[in-house]
Amino acid sequence: MSKDIEKVLLTEEQIEQRCKELAAQIEHDYEQENTVPIIVGLLRGSVPFMAELIKRFTFPCEIDFMSVSSYDGTESIGDVRIEKDMDLSSKDRAILVVEDIVDTGRTLSEVRKMFLNKGATNVKIVSLLDKPERRVVDIEADYVGFTVPNEFVVGYGLDYNQKYRNLPFIGVLKPEIYE
Template sequence: MSDVKVLIDKVTLDERCQELAAAITADYQASERPLMVGILKGAIPFMSKVLEYVDIPKAEVDYMRFSSYEGTTSTNTVRLLLDLSTNIEDRDVIVFEDIIDTGQTLEKLLELLNTRKPKSLRVVSLLDKPERRLVQVDADYVGFVVPDVFIVGFGIDYNQQYRTLDYVGIYQGNEEV
């Protein structure tokens, strides 16, 4: 695909997802029923791949959805579009995020979830782009640290396109990124 350059190939993604799953399994083996929260839409392929390898039979899954981007630009406004259907009070909660960029979405998400009194709250992110950080937030588990380029693939989109790529790539389209 000429407008996307491969940054992280399918095999490397799969290997890293297995490693993250092993760490999560080890950390939550004693948890009664941890809740895995996927942030729609971008984190779903990543979360699904990690959960293939997580060995915690009583883990549950739920989803949230936020909006903060238009095209390739952050709007600096975070809106909650879909909330959890699960009560997280006194639960171990693991949030799956596709990419931590400015940190604003994750900051708002963590503030909101902490008001609901979870037993523990951790974040697993496929990608971390620390050069773009406007607020200081960190993931507990990180797949890859990436440079300040516009990323697509493996769930991450540009105007709802490129999510279905089985790799992570650098968007090199005609539009200014």
């Protein structure tokens, strides 16, 4: 699998260190608000990032998952589909959405609207990666691990055709793999 990687953008150590920093910032903010959030991971890409993040929280929180899709292969198709809704109710609750990457912004924009329509008191977003060059919807994450260039990145939850999620780093996939 590593032979398919053109270069490593972020090492496992860099990601772990940034997760510690993000967790401290998020914890501080929710403690200031005196709020117990529901931490909602967007399946499947967010799982490694979410696991790394929440194990560092010492404040009370609940966790849940959603499966949301707007991609077909390598392209965002603009049609956001909820494939699995969360089990907990978001009514009158604070929501922290955990995402692997903010790319076009379509998925997160729709997810945020959905939570607000269901009565969430507020919706914040934490994303491991941000790729602002690809944004087509005006949305920003409240907490961002790293800003990355407009390259095809995989690893640490990010995939190409469901592969490479288990890499312990973020790497750029060789173009001949996906072209």
